[in-house]
Amino acid sequence: MGGMPHPFTPLDFQLVLLRRMADHNPGLVDDARRQLGVSAGEMREANKRWQAMLHAPGGRAAANRYRSFLGTPETTATRRIGDLTCESWLWPVTLWPTLRFEVLLSPTGAVWNEWLIRAPGTPSPTLRAIPDLTPWSCTVDEAATAFAPAHPLEGTAPTRWGLAFTAPDEQGVPREVAAEFTWGLLQRVSVRG
Incomplete structure (x- = not known):
C-alpha cells in the first residue's frame, strides 16, 4: 500500500501551530480548524508528521525545512536584537491575516527563534489593562x-x-x-x- 507521502504544506503547518495551542484554547482551535476545513484527526496527523520531520536523522536544517513547505519568504530583512544581527524571514498565515510567521536566523544560518509576530505596517492592538x-x-x-x-x-x-x-x-x-x-x-x- 504505502504510496508516496503527500508533501507537508502551509496548511499542515497551520495545523501544527493550532495543535500546540489546543492545550490552552481548545474551543478557539476547533473553530479555526473548522474554518480551515479539516478534522481533528487531520490536525493530529499533521502534528505527527511535523514531529517526525523534526526528529528525522539527517533531516533538513530548520531554515531549509521552513522554505521547503512555506516557500520563499514574503519578506526578508536584517534585524538587530541587542548586540546581535540576524536575518528575519516572514511568511503570511491564512488563519491570522494580520500576523506573520517569523524565523530569525543567526549569521551562520541557525534558527534562533520561530514565532508569530504582527505583520509589518499592521497596527498593534490596544493593550491598556x-x-x-x-x-x-x-x-x-x-x-x-x-x-x-x-x-x-x-x-x-x-x-x-x-x-x-x-x-x-x-x-x-x-x-x-x-x-x-x-x-x-x-x-x-x-x-x-
Whole structure:
C-alpha cells in the first residue's frame, strides 16, 4: 500500500501551530480548524508528521525545512536584537491575516527563534489593562511593549514563552500578571494576587 507521502504544506503547518495551542484554547482551535476545513484527526496527523520531520536523522536544517513547505519568504530583512544581527524571514498565515510567521536566523544560518509576530505596517492592538489580554489578541513583543517592563518567564514546553508584568485590572488596580504564549501568540493570563 504505502504510496508516496503527500508533501507537508502551509496548511499542515497551520495545523501544527493550532495543535500546540489546543492545550490552552481548545474551543478557539476547533473553530479555526473548522474554518480551515479539516478534522481533528487531520490536525493530529499533521502534528505527527511535523514531529517526525523534526526528529528525522539527517533531516533538513530548520531554515531549509521552513522554505521547503512555506516557500520563499514574503519578506526578508536584517534585524538587530541587542548586540546581535540576524536575518528575519516572514511568511503570511491564512488563519491570522494580520500576523506573520517569523524565523530569525543567526549569521551562520541557525534558527534562533520561530514565532508569530504582527505583520509589518499592521497596527498593534490596544493593550491598556488585563481585560484587553484575551486569547490570540497579541504577540509576545506587543504585550512586552504595552506593559513594560516585562520579564521573561521560562516556557513550559518548546514553542512556549511566558512574560511577567504589571497591568491594571478592570478597576485600574495594578496586578501582577503571568502571560503564556504559544508560537508567540497570547494563550492565557493568570493574575497573581
